[in-house]
Each structure stands twice: as C-alpha cells, then as structure tokens.
Amino acid sequence: MTLSFTKHTLANGLDVLLHEDHTCPIVAVNLWYHVGSKNERPGHTGFAHLFEHLMFEGSQHHDRGYFQPLQGAGATLNGSTNADRTNYWEVVPSNALELALWMESDRMGYLLPALTEAKFSNQRDVVLNERRQNYENRPYGLAPMALLSALFHDDHPYHWTTIGEVADLHAVRLDEVQAFFRRYYHPANASLALAGDIDVDDALAMARAYFEDLESGDRVDPVDAAASLTGDTRIYFEDRIELPRLYLAWLTPAMFAPGDADLDLGTDLLANGKTSRLYKRLVFDERIATDVSAAQNSREIAGYTQITATAAPGHALGKLEAAIVDEVQRLATESPTDDEMERGRVQAESQFVFRLQTVGGFGGKSDQLNAYNVFLGDPGYFDRDLDRYQSVTAASLQEAVRRYLAPSCRVTLSIVPHGRVELAAPGSQRTEVS
Amino acid sequence: MSAPDAAGLDTSPSGVARVPVVDRSRLPEPGPARPFAFPAIEKSTLPNGVRVWTVRHAQVPIISFDLLVRRGASADPPGKDGLAALTADMLDEGTGDRSAIAMHEALARLGAQFDTDIGSDATSVSVTVLARFARPALTLLADVVARPALRDDDFARVRQLRLHRLTQLRDMPGVVADRAFLKLLYGPHPYGHSPIGSESTLAAMTVDDVRAFHAAAVRPSVATLIAVGDCDHRTVVELAAEAFGDWRDGSADAATTDGAVPTAAALNIIPRPKAPQSELRIGHVAVPRDTPDYHALVLANTILGGQFVSRINLNLREDKGFTYGARTAFEFRRLPGPFVLQVSVQTTATARAIEESIGEIAGIRGPRPVTAEELALGIAALTRGYARNFETAEQIARAVMQLAMFDLPDDYFAQFVPAVSGVAAEDISRVMARHIDPARLTTLVVGDLDVVGADLGALGLGDAVVLPSDAF
Numbered sequence: 001m002t003l004s005f006t007k008h009t010l011a012n013g014l015d016v017l018l019h020e021d022h023t024c025p026i027v028a029v030n031l032w033y034h035v036g037s038k039n040e041r042p043g044h045t046g047f048a049h050l051f052e053h054l055m056f057e058g059s060q061h062h063d064r065g066y067f068q069p070l071q072g073a074g075a076t077l078n079g080s081t082n083a084d085r086t087n088y089w090e091v092v093p094s095n096a097l098e099l100a101l102w103m104e105s106d107r108m109g110y111l112l113p114a115l116t117e118a119k120f121s122n123q124r125d126v127v128l129n130e131r132r133q134n135y136e137n138r139p140y141g142l143a144p145m146a147l148l149s150a151l152f153h154d155d156h157p158y159h160w161t162t163i164g165e166v167a168d169l170h171a172v173r174l175d176e177v178q179a180f181f182r183r184y185y186h187p188a189n190a191s192l193a194l195a196g197d198i199d200v201d202d203a204l205a206m207a208r209a210y211f212e213d214l215e216s217g218d219r220v221d222p223v224d225a226a227a228s229l230t231g232d233t234r235i236y237f238e239d240r241i242e243l244p245r246l247y248l249a250w251l252t253p254a255m256f257a258p259g260d261a262d263l264d265l266g267t268d269l270l271a272n273g274k275t276s277r278l279y280k281r282l283v284f285d286e287r288i289a290t291d292v293s294a295a296q297n298s299r300e301i302a303g304y305t306q307i308t309a310t311a312a313p314g315h316a317l318g319k320l321e322a323a324i325v326d327e328v329q330r331l332a333t334e335s336p337t338d339d340e341m342e343r344g345r346v347q348a349e350s351q352f353v354f355r356l357q358t359v360g361g362f363g364g365k366s367d368q369l370n371a372y373n374v375f376l377g378d379p380g381y382f383d384r385d386l387d388r389y390q391s392v393t394a395a396s397l398q399e400a401v402r403r404y405l406a407p408s409c410r411v412t413l414s415i416v417p418h419g420r421v422e423l424a425a426p427g428s429q430r431t432e433v434s
Numbered sequence: 435m436s437a438p439d440a441a442g443l444d445t446s447p448s449g450v451a452r453v454p455v456v457d458r459s460r461l462p463e464p465g466p467a468r469p470f471a472f473p474a475i476e477k478s479t480l481p482n483g484v485r486v487w488t489v490r491h492a493q494v495p496i497i498s499f500d501l502l503v504r505r506g507a508s509a510d511p512p513g514k515d516g517l518a519a520l521t522a523d524m525l526d527e528g529t530g531d532r533s534a535i536a537m538h539e540a541l542a543r544l545g546a547q548f549d550t551d552i553g554s555d556a557t558s559v560s561v562t563v564l565a566r567f568a569r570p571a572l573t574l575l576a577d578v579v580a581r582p583a584l585r586d587d588d589f590a591r592v593r594q595l596r597l598h599r600l601t602q603l604r605d606m607p608g609v610v611a612d613r614a615f616l617k618l619l620y621g622p623h624p625y626g627h628s629p630i631g632s633e634s635t636l637a638a639m640t641v642d643d644v645r646a647f648h649a650a651a652v653r654p655s656v657a658t659l660i661a662v663g664d665c666d667h668r669t670v671v672e673l674a675a676e677a678f679g680d681w682r683d684g685s686a687d688a689a690t691t692d693g694a695v696p697t698a699a700a701l702n703i704i705p706r707p708k709a710p711q712s713e714l715r716i717g718h719v720a721v722p723r724d725t726p727d728y729h730a731l732v733l734a735n736t737i738l739g740g741q742f743v744s745r746i747n748l749n750l751r752e753d754k755g756f757t758y759g760a761r762t763a764f765e766f767r768r769l770p771g772p773f774v775l776q777v778s779v780q781t782t783a784t785a786r787a788i789e790e791s792i793g794e795i796a797g798i799r800g801p802r803p804v805t806a807e808e809l810a811l812g813i814a815a816l817t818r819g820y821a822r823n824f825e826t827a828e829q830i831a832r833a834v835m836q837l838a839m840f841d842l843p844d845d846y847f848a849q850f851v852p853a854v855s856g857v858a859a860e861d862i863s864r865v866m867a868r869h870i871d872p873a874r875l876t877t878l879v880v881g882d883l884d885v886v887g888a889d890l891g892a893l894g895l896g897d898a899v900v901l902p903s904d905a906f
Binding site for chain 2: 021023024025026061062065067068069071072073074075076091092093094095096098099102103106121122123124125126128129130132133134136137138139197199201202204205206208209210213240241242243273274275280283284287290310312313339342343346347348349350351353354356357358359
C-alpha cells in the first residue's frame with residue numbers, strides 16, 4: 001500500500017508535492033506553513049491562529065474576501081492552526097486549479113499591502129467569539145487550558161492552547177502581525193501539495209509560474225524545548241456541569257518517535273470503543289462512568305497521552321481514578337491477548353486504507369503528503385507509517401506503557417460541578433482557568 | 435504579454451508542460467468543466483421486500499454498506515418519545531447468544547467502521563470495511579438490524595446511559611436551544627422532539643416497548659440496503675439474500691402522518707446566567723422535501739445563510755464580528771420541516787444580532803432581492819463543485835440514501851445542476867415569499883437574561899417569554 005507522489009523543491013525553497021488521482025474531476029490544493037502556536041511566546045499567545053484568519057481577508061491583487069472567487073468556481077476551502085503547523089486548502093474543480101494557485105500565491109507573496117487595522121480588529125472579535133463558543137461557553141471547554149499548563153512548564157511552547165489567552169489577544173498589535181508574516185509566511189517555510197485530477201507536468205509548471213518568483217525568507221530554526229514531570233500534579237476546577245469528569249495525562253514521545261505507535265495502539269486497547277478494557281469495566285460492568293476515551297496526542301516535539309472519563313451520577317472521581325490506574329497497571333504487567341493485538345493490526349490497516357479515499361480537506365491525501373513532508377522531510381512515509389503500527393508487538397506495547405504511563409508522574413485533573421468539590425480526585429488543588 | 439486563452443494557458447507542443455502566463459491584474463477564468471459520470475445505481479429486490487441498491491466505485495479496496503429503514507424519531511408512538519432512537523441504540527447489543535461486547539469484537543476483527551444514525555424520518559446502520567471482509571460484514575449488519583437480542587439487562591444499561599446523556603445535554607447551550615426550538619415550533623407534532631426523547635418518556639419505557647417497536651418498524655418492506663465500493667451487483671445481492679433471507683415483516687406500523695403545529699410566541703428566552711454568548715434560533719415550520727420549489731429554495735438558502743459568503747455570515751461575522759459563524763437551513767423532510775437560522779453571538783450583541791438576522795430573512799423575500807452577482811455566485815457554488823460530493827464510497831452511499839428516503843428518480847443527480855442553473859432571481863423572491871413569513875418567525879435565545887433582557891424588550895417583538903431550562 002503506497003501513496004504515490006513526486007516532490008520538487010523550487011529555487012526559493014518551496015516544496016511542491018504532486019499526486020495524480022482521476023476518480024473525480026477535482027484537485028486538492030493544500031498548503032502548509034511550518035508555524036503554529038509553539039512558535040509563539042508567553043504573553044503573545046493565540047497569534048498564529050489569529051493570523052490564519054487574516055489570510056482570508058484579501059491580498060494586494062485581490063483585496064476582497066478570499067472566499068468569493070473560489071466558491072464561485074465551485075471550490076470548498078478552509079484552514080486550521082495547531083501547535084505545530086498552519087494549513088490552508090481548497091478543493092477545486094480541475095478547471096479551476098489555476099485560480100486556486102493564483103489566490104494562494106497572492107496571499108503568500110502579497111498579503112501585507114492589503115492588511116488593515118479594520119480587518120485586523122474585526123477578525124480579533126471573530127476569534128474572541130470562536131473562543132467563547134468553543135471553550136468558554138462549552139461544558140468542560142477549559143480542560144485543555146488546565147491540562148496543557150500543568151503538563152508543560154511556563155516557558156515550554158506547548159504550555160498554552162492554540163486559541164490563546166484573552167488578554168494576549170487584546171494586546172496584540174498590527175506591527176507584530178506584520179513581523180510574524182515576514183518571519184514565517186514565505187516559500188522556504190511552506191509545502192504545497194496538489195492532489196487529484198492533474199497532469200503532473202502541467203501542474204508543476206503552473207505551481208512554478210505562480211510561486212517561484214516569490215521572495216524567500218530566512219530559514220526558521222526548529223523549536224527546541226524539553227518537558228518533564230516529576231510527580232502527580234493533582235488539580236481541579238468547578239464548571240457549569242452536571243457530571244464530574246476526570247482527566248489523566250502523561251508526557252509521552254513525540255510524533256513518529258519510538259513508543260508513539262505503541263501508545264496509540266495501547267490507548268485504543270484501553271479505552272477506544274466498546275471492546276476496550278476501560279469501557280468494559282467502567283461503563284459496561286461496574287457502570288460507574290458514562291463514557292471513557294483515551295488518545296496518544298503526539299506533537300512535533302513532545303506528546304501526551306490522555307485518558308478521560310465522565311462519572312455516572314453518584315460516583316466520585318476517586319473511584320474512577322482507582323479503576324483506571326488499575327487497568328493501566330494491568331496492561332503494564334499482563335500481556336495483551338493475541339486477539340487484542342490482531343484487532344489492533346487490522347484496524348490500523350483499515351484506517352490507513354480509509355485515508356486513501358479522498359484527495360483533499362483535513363486528513364485527505366494532500367494533507368497527509370504535507371504532514372510527512374513537513375515533519376519528516378519525506379512525503380513517502382505513508383507505508384512506513386503503517387509499518388510502525390503493524391510491527392508493534394505485545395511486548396513493545398507493554399514496554400511503552402510501563403515506561404511512559406507511570407502512576408507517579410502524571411497530571412490528574414478533575415472538573416466538578418459548582419459546589420461539589422468533594423467529587424474531585426482526593427488531594428487535588430484548585431486551579432484557575434479562563 | 436500575449437493574451438492567454440480561456441484557461442489562462444499558452445498552448446504548447448504536446449509532451450511539453452503548458453506554462454501559464456501569470457497576470458495579477460485579474461483572476462484567471464476557469465476552463466471548460468471536465469465531464470463527470472454520476473454513479474450508476476443497479477437495483478434488485480429480495481423476496482422479502484428488501485431493496486438492494488449497489489454502486490460500483492472501486493478506486494480504493496473498500497466497501498460501504500448502509501441499511502436504511504424509513505422509520506425514524508417521528509415514528510415514536512405518543513408518549514414514547516425516544517423509543518426509535520433507543521431501539522436503534524439497542525441493535526448492536528448482541529444477537530442470539532452473542533453478547534454486546536462480542537458483537538463489537540467481531541466488528542473490530544474486520545477493522546470495521548460501524549455507525550448508527552437516526553433522524554426524523556429514517557434510521558440507518560452503516561458498516562465500512564476492506565472489500566475482502568464484505569461477506570462477514572454484511573452478515574454482522576444483518577444480525578444487528580434483523581436479529582438483535584434486545585435483552586433485559588442490556589436495555590436497562592443502554593437506557594441508563596441515555597438518561598445520563600440527557601443530563602449532560604442540559605449543560606450544552608446549543609443542544610438546549612435545538613431541543614427547545616423544535617418543541618416551540620412543533621409542539622406535540624411527530625417532529626416536535628429530538629430523537630433522544632426526554633427523561634420522563636425514557637423512564638417509563640420497557641424492553642417490551644423496544645421489542646414491539648423493532649418488530650413493527652424495523653422490517654424488510656421499509657428497508658433499503660445500499661452497497662457502494664469495490665463490488666459487483668450480483669455478488670452483493672447473493673450475499674444480501676444469504677444474510678437477510680430470514681428477515682420477515684412483523685405487524686406493520688403506519689407511516690408518520692402530519693399533525694397540527696402550535697403558534698409560538700415571537701420571542702422566547704431560556705436563561706443561562708453569566709453565559710458569554712447567546713445561542714439564537716430563529717425560524718418557523720416551512721416546507722416538505724417534495725416541494726416543487728426545492729431547487730429554488732436550496733439556492734435561496736445558499737445566498738441567505740448557506741455558505742461562508744452568505745448575506746447573514748458576511749453581516750454578523752465579517753462585518754460586525756459578533757460571532758464565529760452564522761447559518762440558515764431548510765431541513766427538508768417527508769413532512770414540512772423547519773427553516774432555522776442558528777448562531778451563537780457574544781452576549782452584548784444579542785438584540786442587534788436578532789434584528790439583523792430577521793432583517794436579512796425578510797429582505798431576501800423582496801425588499802432586497804438577490805442581485806445578479808449573488809445569483810451567479812450561488813448557482814456556481816452549488817453546481818461547479820457538485821462532482822466532489824461523489825468522491826468516496828461513503829459520500830456516494832449517503833447521496834444514494836437520499837433517493838431511497840425521498841423516492842427521488844435515478845437521474846436525480848444528473849438533473850440537479852440544470853435544475854439549479856435554471857433558477858432566476860425572481861424565483862428566489864417568489865419562493866421565499868411563499869414559504870417564509872417574517873410575521874410567523876419564532877426567536878429563541880439561550881443566554882444571560884439579566885444582561886440581554888432590556889435590549890430584547892426594545893426589539894418590538896413583544897415581551898420575551900421566559901422558559902425554564904428543564905421544560906424540554
């Protein structure tokens with residue numbers, strides 16, 4: 001199983017990745033900038049994401065909304081920012097590829113002349129509303145703020161969320177936005193993938209024509225920071241909720257690092273779906289939780305594994321914690337069954353095949369090529385990525401669980417209903433979140 | 435610079451890449467659209483009445499099965515809101531002497547993606563697997579749909595989880611707004627409750643209710659099996675005959691019939707003290723899926739609130755910065771479905787957002803008819819990218835499901851683009867004037883009454899009716 005491609009690096013440093021698939025008369029244009037919230041500094045958080053919004057407000061040669069011409073050509077489009085990267089994509093009918101390249105290259109090369117204080121202030125309001133909608137006015141919505149700040153120390157670039165702090169968003173100035181653009185938004189810090197109904201020679205020629213003249217910027221140094229936990233950080237906060245929820249989190253290997261795939265399969269085995277050990281125990285048999293889930297959240301320079309469970313009415317979080325810790329320890333000491341390992345392998349194979357179905361959008365083939373290229377410098381990593389999962393053994397999975405999911409080095413976060421502090425895991429300290 | 439041709443490309447000898455001439459003084463025009471063949475559906479019917487529809491789509495070695503039953507939450511018997519959804523939730527809890535966990539282990543051994551979905555008019559169960567697992571996947575799907583165990587103990591557990599879920603939904607302002615708005619619009623009508631039902635109806639339900647509903651509503655004569663992927667029609671029909679052959683119609687239920695809808699107050703609020711945003715819903719009961727105005731309404735909605743560059747999103751988000759996003763939709767169903775504007779706005783902007791929203795809804799009916807530019811953009815947005823809805827097996831299966839749900843003709847997809855392209859600006863005003871009446875609009879706010887109350891009073895919509903949050 002492979003994801004075929006060709007890669008060309010233009011003179012200004014822009015990587016161009018091409019993949020042909022004529023299933024549908026559409027082309028995915030997917031552009032990654034290797035910048036995310038981990039490139040921000042304390043006191044200036046939320047910047048990378050706010051900037052992503054500004055990229056849709058027009059550039060020098062098309063100083064109007066970014067959406068109109070592309071939607072008028074039948075495109076669908078979006079962008080997103082996370083800790084490590086910012087991506088922009090259009091899926092266009094194949095006859096509108098040139099339009100999409102015109103638009104993407106114009107905002108890569110000529111954004112600043114069109115950027116005004118009015119656009120900036122409007123999009124800051126939109127982002128503040130995004131924050132209200134997705135975090136502040138949502139039950140358990142501030143959990144990421146509490147977890148990340150406890151997992152990563154103040155100066156670590158994963159200490160803050162991508163949406164940023166409200167005070168920082170209010171404080172940001174237009175000249176900082178301009179400096180940010182010059183530093184990170186240039187060809188040498190970007191990767192362009194074109195996937196779908198293309199002729200690769202024509203598509204490459206078109207990408208060259210639109211992007212090769214754009215001026216390159218300075219190479220961006222990799223962000224380097226170490227994270228460590230020395231004990232069990234036990235914290236809680238009160239929220240407008242009915243049922244308390246427990247989060248256990250551990251520092252784990254970065255994306256693609258040894259142990260990452262093991263923990264991915266290990267967390268599936270523990271808490272993904274009705275066949276998982278924690279679902280069976282907490283939800284099915286003991287009925288002390290209404291839901292449980294787990295994930296190995298691997299990022300570019302560090303990862304964290306998180307197990308989340310919501311208590312059924314009448315049960316305190318300490319009870320859930322004891323059962324979860326017990327199951328993690330059991331996985332560390334007793335080998336997973338052959339059936340569990342076989343299910344993990346076939347599910348990994350299926351998921352990888354499912355990923356080959358679509359050329360564009362978040363997680364489509366163009367996005368995957370860029371992910372492998374930006375994080376590993378190797379767009380052809382798809383089959384080796386699957387190999388990582390296929391070669392996990394019961395022993396290697398257990399080794400990763402023993403090594404990284406130690407009971408003594410973690411964050412234990414309780415979110416409890418207002419006035420029900422007694423439901424928090426024992427020994428937790430109040431933490432402030434906003 | 436020489437004038438580029440229509441595609442903005444210089445023609446060059448074959449075998450050499452065509453190099454476009456970059457001209458930043460204007461946007462390149464799209465070239466001619468490449469041809470696209472819509473999925474061809476092959477159809478059979480099993481002796482027990484199950485319709486088997488297949489589409490060959492072999493780009494990736496995957497097959498996607500959807501079993502659609504044309505009974506959904508609107509088939510809940512009176513007083514038993516939530517029964518159809520609870521029954522759907524019980525389907526994958528095992529079969530024969532296979533336990534719920536064992537059923538999911540069997541699915542996991544196939545690497546299956548399994549999902550159950552319930553709407554007002556239909557329930558669907560879907561399984562997507564690697565093509566080599568087609569046979570065992572279909573057998574499991576048949577076990578789930580036709581032969582669920584429906585055991586006492588599983589029922590008690592599943593119902594309890596749904597009651598817990600209802601408790602949690604009360605914390606979510608958007609869900610509170612959705613549930614309450616349906617009740618305001620429809621009252622006791624079959625569309626007046628969300629599929630999950632309510633605490634009181636779930637508490638009164640028994641496993642016998644589930645068994646009776648399953649026998650009456652989940653039966654072969656209202657079922658369609660849709661298979662899309664790396665498969666051929668004859669094989670799927672043979673496999674389906676094997677898997678579903680024993681399935682028989684029980685005592686038939688009746689299809690949902692229309693009922694009277696109440697007249698709700700113009701303005702309603704569910705208090706949520708200290709909420710940083712207000713969840714707004716504005717709309718009324720509108721029009722069924724089989725309206726001859728369907729395509730014109732789809733286009734009208736696209737321009738009004740159905741896309742990023744819609745009037746309402748550009749106004750509330752891009753001009754005012756009140757929200758992260760605003761949208762409108764006609765929810766097309768077999769009986770008249772609702773037209774709803776939904777948006778979450780910062781608390782201080784609540785009244786202004788309502789005023790602007792109602793202004794936009796009223797405007798498109800005539801006072802501010804769509805411009806030629808808006809019309810062209812809307813048509814292009816809906817038609818030029820239409821083919822992308824048929825890229826994956828799951829997308830095709832979902833599209834084909836619409837045909838089965840609403841008795842649409844096989845050439846429906848091929849007719850969509852010409853039908854939308856033929857809509858004129860005056861059609862938009864006409865159908866919106868026919869189906870949307872600003873005087874009938876109901877507005878619901880879930881937000882901080884202390885902060886927004888005075889502003890709401892000044893809207894001219896009458897006194898806001900304050901509704902308790904546990905009334906739904």
